[in-house]
Amino acid sequence: xxxxxxxxxxxxxxxxxxxxxxxxxxxxxxxxxxxxxxxxxxxxxxxxxxxxxxxxxxxxxxxxxxxxxxxxxxxxxxxxxxxxxxxxxxxxxxxxxxxxxxxxxxxxxxxxxxxxxxxxxxxxxxxxxxxxxxxxxxxxxxxxxxxxxxxxxxxxxxxxxxxxxxxxxxxxxxxxxxxxxxxxxxxxxxxxxxxxxxxxxxxxxxxxxxxxxxxxxxxxxxxxxxxxxxxxxxxxxxxxxxxxxxxxxxxxxxxxxxxxxxxxxxxxxxxxxxxxxxxxxxxxxxxxxxxxxxxxxxxxxxxxxxxxxxxxxxxxxxxxxx
Amino acid sequence: xxxxxxxxxxxxxxxxxxxxxxxxxxxxxxxxxxxxxxxxxxxxxxxxxxxxxxxxxxxxxxxxxxxxxxxxxxxxxxxxxxxxxxxxxxxxxxxxxxxxxxxxxxxxxxxxxxxxxxxxxxxxxxxxxxxxxxxxxxxxxxxxxxxxxxxxxxxxxxxxxxxx
Amino acid sequence: xxxxxxxxxxxxxxxxxxxxxxxxxxxxxxxxxxxxxxxxxxxxxxxxxxxxxxxxxxxxxxxxxxxxxxxxxxxxxxxxxxxxxxxxxxxxxxxxxxxxxxxxxxxxxxxxxxxxxxxxxxxxxxxxxxxxxxxxxxxxxxxxxxxxxxxxxxxxxxxxxxxxxxxxxxxxxxxxxxxxxxxxxxxxxxxxxxxxxxxxxxxxxxxxxxxxxxxxxxxxxxxxxxxxxxxxxxxxxxxxxxxxxxxxxxxxxxxxxxxxxxxxxxxxxxxxxxxxxxxxxxxxxxxxxxxxxxxxxxxxxxxxxxxxxxxxxxxxxxxxxxxxxxxxxxxxxxxxxxxxxxxxxxxxxxxxxxxxxxxxxxxxxxxxxxxxxxxxxxxxxxxxxxxxxxxxxxxxxxxxxxxxxxxxxxxxxxxxxxxxxxxxxxxxxxxxxxxxxxxxxxxxxxxxxxxxxxxxxxxxxxxxxxxxxxxxxxxxxxxxxxxxxxxxxxxxxxxxxxxxxxxxx
Numbered sequence: 003x004x005x006x007x008x009x010x011x012x013x014x015x016x017x018x019x020x021x022x023x024x025x026x027x028x029x030x031x032x033x034x035x036x037x038x039x040x041x042x043x044x045x046x047x048x049x050x051x052x053x054x055x056x057x058x059x060x061x062x063x064x065x066x067x068x069x070x071x072x073x074x075x076x077x078x079x080x081x082x083x084x085x086x087x088x089x090x091x092x093x094x095x096x097x098x099x100x101x102x103x104x105x106x107x108x109x110x111x112x113x114x115x116x117x118x119x120x121x122x123x124x125x126x127x128x129x130x131x132x133x134x135x136x137x138x139x140x141x142x143x144x145x146x147x148x149x150x151x152x153x154x155x156x157x158x159x160x161x162x163x164x165x166x167x168x169x170x171x172x173x174x175x176x177x178x179x180x181x182x183x184x185x186x187x188x189x190x191x192x193x194x195x196x197x198x199x200x201x202x203x204x205x206x207x208x209x210x211x212x213x214x215x216x217x218x219x220x221x222x223x224x225x226x227x228x229x230x231x232x233x234x235x236x237x238x239x240x241x242x243x244x245x246x247x248x249x250x251x252x253x254x255x256x257x258x259x260x261x262x263x264x265x266x267x268x269x270x271x272x273x274x275x276x277x278x279x280x281x282x283x284x285x286x287x288x289x290x291x292x293x294x295x296x297x298x299x300x301x302x303x304x305x306x307x308x309x310x311x312x313x314x315x316x317x318x319x320x321x322x323x324x
Numbered sequence: 325x326x327x328x329x330x331x332x333x334x335x336x337x338x339x340x341x342x343x344x345x346x347x348x349x350x351x352x353x354x355x356x357x358x359x360x361x362x363x364x365x366x367x368x369x370x371x372x373x374x375x376x377x378x379x380x381x382x383x384x385x386x387x388x389x390x391x392x393x394x395x396x397x398x399x400x401x402x403x404x405x406x407x408x409x410x411x412x413x414x415x416x417x418x419x420x421x422x423x424x425x426x427x428x429x430x431x432x433x434x435x436x437x438x439x440x441x442x443x444x445x446x447x448x449x450x451x452x453x454x455x456x457x458x459x460x461x462x463x464x465x466x467x468x469x470x471x472x473x474x475x476x477x478x479x480x481x482x483x484x485x486x487x488x
Numbered sequence: 489x490x491x492x493x494x495x496x497x498x499x500x501x502x503x504x505x506x507x508x509x510x511x512x513x514x515x516x517x518x519x520x521x522x523x524x525x526x527x528x529x530x531x532x533x534x535x536x537x538x539x540x541x542x543x544x545x546x547x548x549x550x551x552x553x554x555x556x557x558x559x560x561x562x563x564x565x566x567x568x569x570x571x572x573x574x575x576x577x578x579x580x581x582x583x584x585x586x587x588x589x590x591x592x593x594x595x596x597x598x599x600x601x602x603x604x605x606x607x608x609x610x611x612x613x614x615x616x617x618x619x620x621x622x623x624x625x626x627x628x629x630x631x632x633x634x635x636x637x638x639x640x641x642x643x644x645x646x647x648x649x650x651x652x653x654x655x656x657x658x659x660x661x662x663x664x665x666x667x668x669x670x671x672x673x674x675x676x677x678x679x680x681x682x683x684x685x686x687x688x689x690x691x692x693x694x695x696x697x698x699x700x701x702x703x704x705x706x707x708x709x710x711x712x713x714x715x716x717x718x719x720x721x722x723x724x725x726x727x728x729x730x731x732x733x734x735x736x737x738x739x740x741x742x743x744x745x746x747x748x749x750x751x752x753x754x755x756x757x758x759x760x761x762x763x764x765x766x767x768x769x770x771x772x773x774x775x776x777x778x779x780x781x782x783x784x785x786x787x788x789x790x791x792x793x794x795x796x797x798x799x800x801x802x803x804x805x806x807x808x809x810x811x812x813x814x815x816x817x818x819x820x821x822x823x824x825x826x827x828x829x830x831x832x833x834x835x836x837x838x839x840x841x842x843x844x845x846x847x848x849x850x851x852x853x854x855x856x857x858x859x860x861x862x863x864x865x866x867x868x869x870x871x872x873x874x875x876x877x878x879x880x881x882x883x884x885x886x887x888x889x890x891x892x893x894x895x896x897x898x899x900x901x902x903x904x905x906x907x908x909x910x911x912x913x914x915x916x917x918x919x920x921x922x923x924x925x926x927x928x929x930x931x932x933x934x935x936x937x938x939x940x941x942x943x944x945x946x947x948x949x950x951x952x953x954x955x956x957x958x959x960x961x962x963x964x965x966x967x968x969x970x971x972x973x974x975x976x977x978x979x980x981x982x983x984x985x986x987x988x989x990x991x992x993x
C-alpha cells in the first residue's frame with residue numbers, strides 16, 4: 003500500500019516535472035528563433051524533395067533560420083503522415099504533404115492516419131499532369147493519339163508513376179472523357195516512368211510538366227492539365243482548350259502536427275506565401291516545370307474538400323478503392 | 325540401435341519448419357484475397373504456392389531420411405542460451421523505450437545492459453573504471469554525430485527532456 | 489586544350505582537399521551499418537548550394553565512392569554489409585576474417601575498390617553518351633530476368649539443403665511484398681498493423697539478418713570474435729598485390745559488370761556485386777572455396793560495387809535518370825543549382841562534368857592510401873577491443889544506424905526481430921543469404937513481371953515480350969548456364985556423399 007503510493011507520487015511528480023519542462027514556450031512574435039525541421043515523407047531526389055530544396059535557401063535568406071530537410075519514406079508517404087501528430091507541436095516541425103496521396107491512402111485500408119488528421123496549412127505548388135511522348139513519336143497532337151486509341155483499343159500504353167496517383171487518376175479521367183480505352187503501366191516513381199518512355203517500352207507517358215522541363219530535348223508534351231498554359235511551355239495546349247475538362251496534378255503542401263498553436267500556423271502560412279511571391283523562386287520553380295499556387299491556411303479545408311470529390315470518383319473507377 | 329541414434333536420424337526440425345512455412349504460405353494466400361488490384365496478388369500468391377510446394381518437398385525428403393548434404397546442420401543449439409535471449413530483449417527493449425526515454429538514455433541503458441551480458445572476464449577495478457566511461461563516450465559520441473552533424477531527428481522522449 | 493584545363497581545375501587545392509575529406513568521411517560513414525551513401529550525400533546538399541557546381545559534385549562523388557568502399561569493413565569484420573552493395577562481400581570476406589585473414593581481406597577490398605572505381609570512371613569519361621542507351625534498352629522484362637538471374641545465385645550459394653535455401657528465398661520474396669505495393673497501390677501483408685505499412689526496409693533487414701545473429705553468437709561464448717594469428721602482419725600489402733595481380737581478369741571483368749549494371753537505374757550496387765560474384769564463381773577453378781573465404785569473391789564484389797559509382801553517373805548525367813539512390817540526391821542538388829543535365833552537359837557545359845570526372849578519378853586514387861590506413865585501424869580495433877565493449881558498441885550502432893535510415897523506431901524493432909528470427913532459422917539450416925536475396929530482388933522481379941505482363945497483354949504478344957527480346961534471351965541463357973551447371977553437379981555429388989555417410993553409420 004505504502005509502496006504503491008510512493009510510486010504514484012513519484013510518477014506524478016515526474017509527470018509534472020516533465021510537463022513543465024516541455025510546456026511549449028512559443029510566441030509568434032519572435033518565431034522562428036531556431037531552425038525548423040522539414041520532413042519529407044518520401045525518399046530524396048523526387049519532386050517533393052526538389053521543391054523543398056528550392057524553398058530551403060529562400061527561407062534562410064528571408065527569415066534567417068535554416069530549414070533542415072530530412073526524409074521519412076515508406077508506404078507511399080503513409081509512414082510519415084501517420085506519425086506526424088505525435089511529433090513536437092512547437093512549430094519547429096513540419097512535414098510535406100501530397101495530394102492525392104493523403105486523400106486516397108486512408109480510403110484503401112487503415113494506414114494509421116485519416117485525411118482530417120493531417121493539419122495542412124499551405125499548398126504551394128503542383129506538378130500538372132501532362133501527356134508526354136518522345137520527340138520522334140508518331141503522335142504529333144492529342145488528336146493523333148485519340149485516333150490511334152480508337153482504332154486500337156487497349157494498345158496505347160502509358161507509363162506513369164504508381165497507381166492511385168495523380169498520373170493514374172488523370173489517365174482514367176482522360177479515357178472516360180475521350181471515350182477510349184488505354185493501358186496504364188505503373189512504374190516506381192517518375193524516373194522509372196520516363197526511362198520506360200525514352201526506351202520506347204511504352205507509347206507515351208502520363209507524367210508531369212516537370213518531365214517535359216527536365217527532358218525537353220528528348221520529349222514533347224501533347225497536352226497539360228492546367229487552367230491556362232504553363233509559362234515555360236507556351237506552345238503546349240491545355241486539355242481544356244482541346245475540349246477535355248481535366249485540371250489535375252500532384253499537389254504539394256506542408257502540414258504541422260495537430261496541436262501546433264494557431265498563430266504559429268498562420269505565421270508559417272504567411273512565410274511560405276512570401277517565398278511563393280519571390281520572383282527568383284518562381285522563376286526557378288517554373289523552369290523545373292512546377293506550377294505555383296497559393297492555398298493558404300484559410301482556404302486549405304475548402305480546397306481539400308473540393309479535390310476529394312473528384313479524386314474519390316476517379317479512384318473508384320480505377321479500382322484503387324472500393 | 326540406441327535411442328540416441330534414432331533421435332539423431334529422426335530430427336523432427338524439418339517437418340516442423342515445413343509446417344511453419346506452409347502456415348505462412350497459407351496466411352499469405354488468405355491475405356491476397358483482400359486486394360483490389362490484380363497486379364497486387366499475382367506475385368505473392370505465386371511465391372506462397374511455390375513455398376508451400378517446397379515445404380512439402382522438404383517433408384518428403386525428411387520422410388525418406390534423405391539428407392542432401394553433410395553440411396546441413398539440422399537443429400543445433402548449444403552454449404549460453406540465457407545471454408542470447410537477454411541480448412535480444414535488451415535490443416528490443418531499447419527500441420521500444422526510445423520514444424519515451426529519448427534515444428540517448430535508452431541507448432545508454434541498452435549499452436550498459438549489453439555490456440553486462442557480454443562480460444565474461446572478471447570485473448577488475450581497471451575495467452570497472454574504464455569500460456563504463458568508454459561506453460558513455462561511444463554512445464554520446466555517436467549520438468552527437470547523428471543528431472548534430474548528420475541532422476538525424478533522433479527521438480527525444482516524452483518522459484525525460486535533455487538540456488541539449 | 490580544354491581537357492587539360494579541366495584536369496588542372498580538378499586538381500585545384502580546394503578540390504584536392506574536398507576529394508580527400510570526402511573519401512575519408514565517406515569511408516567512415518560507409519563502414520557504419522545503417523549509414524548509407526545516400527544519407528551522407530543528402531546531408532551535404534545544403535552545403536553545396538554555396539559552392540561551385542563542379543566542387544560540389546567532387547565532394548559528393550568522393551563521399552559516395554568512399555562510402556561504397558567503407559561498406560566492406562563491416563561486411564568483412566562483422567558479417568554486416570554496411571551498405572547493400574557489400575552483401576556479397578560477406579560471403580567470403582567474413583570467412584576470411586574468421587580464419588585470421590581479416591587484414592588481408594580488407595586490403596584486397598581496398599585494391600579491388602580502387603580498380604573498380606577507376607574502370608567505372610573511365611567508362612564515364614570516354615563512353616558516357618553511347619552507354620546511356622544501355623539504360624534505355626532495358627525494359628521491364630529485362631529487369632525481371634536480371635532479378636531472376638540474381639535469385640539463381642541462391643542455388644549456387646546454398647551450403648546445405650537446396651530445398652531449404654529455396655524456401656528461404658521464397659520467404660525473402662514474400663517479405664519484400666509487405667507494405668504498400670510500389671506499383672499497384674494495394675497495402676499487402678500488414679494484417680492491420682500500421683508498423684508494417686512502410687514495408688521492410690532493405691538495409692535494416694540486412695543489418696538484422698546478418699549482424700544480429702553474429703552478436704547473438706558472440707555473447708554466447710567467451711571466445712574472441714575473430715581468430716588472430718600470433719604475429720601481426722600489418723596490412724599485408726605485397727601479398728594482397730600479388731593476389732590482385734593473379735586475379736586481374738576477375739577484377740577487370742567484375743569492374744565491367746559493375747559499370748554495366750550501374751548504368752541500369754534501380755538495379756544498383758547490390759545486384760552488381762551479386763552478378764560479379766556469380767560470374768567469378770562460375771569461371772573459377774576453385775569453386776569449392778567460394779563461400780569459405782576465397783579472395784576472388786571479395787575482389788569480385790568490391791570491384792563491381794565501386795564500378796557502379798561511375799556507371800551510375802552515366803544515366804544520371806546523360807539522361808537525367810538517376811542510376812542509384814545517391815545519384816538521385818546528387819541530381820536533385822544539381823537541378824536546384826540550375827545545372828541542366830543531358831548529353832549537352834558533355835559538350836556545352838563540359839568544364840563542370842569533366843572537372844567532376846577527373847575529381848572522381850582523384851578521389852578513387854586517394855582511396856588507396858586512406859583506405860589502407862583506415863582499414864588497418866578498423867581491423868586493429870575490431871580485434872583489440874574486448875568483447876564487453878565490442879558487442880554493446882556494435883549493438884548500439886545497429887540501433888542508431890537502423891533508426892537513421894528512415895527515422896523510424898518501427899524499423900529498429902523489425903530489425904531486431906528479423907535478426908532473432910534469422911538466428912533461429914539459421915539453427916535449422918536456413919541461412920540468411922537466400923532470404924536477403926529474395927528481399928532485395930523481390931520488388932524488382934515483381935515490378936518487372938507485372939509491367940512486362942501488362943504491356944505484353946496490351947500488345948497481345950506475351951510470349952514475344954518474355955522470350956522474344958535479344959537482351960532477355962541473353963540473360964536467360966546466363967541463368968541456365970549458372971543454374972544447371974553447378975546445381976546438377978551438386979545434386980549428384982550430394983547424393984553420393986550422402987550415400988557414403990549412410991554406409992558409415
